[in-house]
Amino acid sequence: MDVFSEIVQKSALGIMPKAYKAATLLLFSAIVTMLLTMLVVLLVNGPEMIIRFGY
Numbered sequence: 001m002d003v004f005s006e007i008v009q010k011s012a013l014g015i016m017p018k019a020y021k022a023a024t025l026l027l028f029s030a031i032v033t034m035l036l037t038m039l040v041v042l043l044v045n046g047p048e049m050i051i052r053f054g055y
Helices: 001-008 017-046
Strands: none
Touching: none
16 A cells, blocks of 8 residues: 555645545546456457447
């Protein structure tokens, strides 16, 4: 946890108020979680999916 705190303090988030830090980290965590969930769904259901590329 010390390493994480030091990284946040030395980044652009270090000068922001705590509310902005929390909101930014929450948004980043939500995006990463969504991407990982989408990857798992794609890996599980990928063989059954029919993907058509067209215009």
